[in-house]
Amino acid sequence: MIRILVFALFVLALAAGFAWLADRPGELSIIWQGQRADMSLMVAATLVVSLVAAVMFSWWIVRVVWTSPHSIQRYFRARKRDRGYQALSTGLIAAGAGDAAGARKMLGRTKGLLSADQEPLIHLLEAQAAMIEGRYDDARRKFELMADDPETRELGLRGLYLEARRLGANEAARQYAERAAEKAPQLPWAAEAALEYRSEAGDWDEALKLLGDGRSGSAEEKKTHARRKVVLLTARAAARLDADPKGAREDAQQALKLGETFVPAGLIAAKAYLREDNLRKAAAILEKLWKATAHGDVAKLYVRARSGDSATDRLKRAEKLEAMRPNNAEALHAVAEAALETRDFALARTKAEAAARLSPRESTFLLLADIEDAETGDQGRIRHWMNQALKAPRDPAWTADGITAPEWRAVSPVTGRLDAFEWKTPVSPLDGPVEEGSTAAVDEAIRTLPPLAIESRPATPVEEVAKVETVEVAQKPVVVATVVEAAPVKDVTPETIKEAAVPEEEERPFFGLPDDPGVKEGAVKRDGTSGFRLF
Template sequence: MIRILVFALFVLALAAGFAWLADRPGELSIIWQGQRADMSLMVAATLIVSLIAAVMLSWWLVRVIWTSPHSIQRYFRARKRDRGYQALSTGLIAAGAGDAAGARKMLGRTRGLLSADQEPLIHLLEAQAAMIEGRYDDARKKFELMADDPETRELGLRGLYLEARRLGANEAARQYAERAAEKAPQLPWATEAALEYRSQAGDWDEALKLLGDGRTGSPEEKKAYARRKAVLLTARAGAKLDADPKGAREDAHQALKLDETFVPAGLIEAKAYLREDNLRKAASILEKLWKSTAHGDVARLYVRARSGDSATDRLKRAEKLEALRPNNAEALFAVAEAALEARDFPLARGKAEAAARLSPRESAFLLLADIEDAETGDQGRIRHWMNQALKAPRDPAWTADGITATEWHAVSPASGRLDAFEWKTPVSELQGPVEEGSTDAVDEAIRTLPPLAIETRPAAKTDPIVKVERVDAEKPVVVTKVAEPVAVKEAVVEKAKLEPAGAQDDRQERPFYGLPDDPGVKEGAAAKRDGTSGFRLF
């Protein structure tokens, strides 16, 4: 574009010059060796311009003829290089597609057209072809040669790293990754691998140094950096919690600044405050975390924050959590557990059933079995809830790569991946996914509860036989006496809290509580005679 503009300006200038001479006519006389030549000024200017053009054309012809051998040689060299690059590109595509024969063929053609010193990608093609053919030793040698060349160092180190990982040589892979991260910290794979290896070794200080400051990058990269730094700070806080509670608290606090909903960081900071006997600070952190996440571990630590509390005190703390997050399965479950310890069975049963309706899971039904065992000891009902627990989804747990743990860890024990643990329901082999909050199964379990327990005791020969009849499981038990005693060895007697004969009209079936938002049946409320419960729905 610039050359065209310069040429146009030159032509315009030349035309302007000739126009200027045409407007100013004149005569020009030249005397040379006794000869005189007269001509007009325009003719003289035309002759001068023509002479200059002829000289330039002659010089161009001489230069073309002089440089023609070099130009011809350069043309054929460029054509050969283009053919070599075409073969190299085809060979790399064949290697990526797994075509060993095609990659080997293109490698031979590329070597005949290009020099390996001029094009390092030939080494890569040769290494890829060797790997496809199963010659891993040859491929590793090529990667080592590439790692020694400054131009292909990063490519060679990555190849050696992948080969070490394939062979299970974790120590060698760690060395290659750290070497690549040291030479080229901008490589994501090198930084990621070195970070994971240092995290597996528990070297949290070096891992944080390797992570950098994260000031540059896109918003997504900055968010990922903040999450990773929070994980490393939390892991370091957990490592120093016993020896240095103050340092652990500071690290966990920094992690919470990066991610306010990161439950492990909040738990460690609260534990550090509890070790310093600062219950108020610990409770404040847990309450703030509970409002945003309603995590089961937060509820357990909050309820049992002070070891000297009585069961009633723990129940009050659990009810405070429920007030912060009403109609929450974890809150209802925490209240039910605390109420069971406080021997408040009606409250425990109501909250446990509500929690089971909101989130049907194994622990909710096991808690109902415990409540039944502590209150009535009815083995039939206990077995019923145990059976429901076997069929229910498992409780949420810290899960990573198919492995569950009771506590959060920064690194997966299976793959060594950083920040692999997630709080979720583990995969069950016996039952598919169940929609959380479904109440059909829980309601059916409550409706199909077995009758009250039947106990046996020896019957004296002089005792009257007690005949027990239960026509309908939803109606009260009918008890009649035989007029004359009959001698028997044993009689089956129902003992399920039968009232005196005069108070049989006041007998009632055990009521069950309503939907999860139902606070339950008040104490002393009587069921209807037809067997239906007397609760009120909101």
């Protein structure tokens, strides 16, 4: 573009000069070797310009002839280079596609057209072809050569790192990652790998130092950096909690400044305050965290913050949590547990059933079984709730890579991945788990409770005779069938026994209404005999 502009300006200047001469005519006389030549000024200017153009054209012809051998050589060299790069590109594509034969063929053609000293990517193609063919030792040697070359150092180190990970040589992989991170801190894979290895080793100070301040980068990168810093600070706080509660508290509070709803950091800060006998600040942290997350671990620590509290005090603290987050399954569950400790069975049962309606899960049904065991000891009802617990979804837990942990951890013990643990419901081995939040399942479980055990008069013993009782529950007749062991037959008359064939009650699905007033008052006498008439 600039050349075209310069040429246009030159033509315009030349035309302007000729126009200027045309407006000012004149005569020019030249005497040379006794000869006189007369001409106009315009003709003289035209001759001068033509002479200059002829000289320039002649020089161009001479230069082209003089440099033609080099130009021809350069043309064929460029053509050879282009063919080599085309073969290299085709070979890399073949290696990426897993075509070992194609990659090997293109490698041979590339070596014939290009020099490995001029194009380091030939080493990469050779290493990739060796890996596809299963010659891992040759590939590793190629990566080592690339790691020694300043131009391909990062590429070679990454290849060695991936090869070490494939072989399970974690120590070698760690060294390659740290070497790459030292030489090129901008490489994300190297920094992340070194960070994970230091975190897996529990070297939290070095991990935080490697993480840096994270001031540069996009908004998403800054968010990721802040999350990792929260995790590392919380992990260091957990490691320092027993030996240095004050330092653990400082780290946990710094983590809470970056992530206000990060439950593990809040729990560690509260535990540190409790070890310093500062219940007020610990409660303030837990209450703030409870309002934001309603986490089960927060509720447990808040209710049992002081070891010397009575069961009544714990119940009051649980009810305070419920007041902060009404109609919350975790709050209702905490109140039910505390009420069971105070032997307030009515309150415990009411809150546990409400929690089961909001979020049916294993621990809630087990709590109902504990309430039944403590209040009535009825084995039928206890087995009923245990059966519902088997069908219900499992409780949320800290889960990472298919395993669960009782407490949060910063690194997955399976893969070594940082920030892998999440608070979620583990995968249940049972098919068709009950949908969380389904009140119909809990209502049916409560409605189909077996009646309280009722002692009755011994029936006339017969061989394989079914005893049938009708018990009025919630003003609806419910037929309960039991089987009596065989005994010798004595004076069996039609008036004393009616043969009954009551099929075994089929297990009902996990659905229904919640209210169960229980056995009607007066159904069981104080002496233990039934107040109902047999058939």
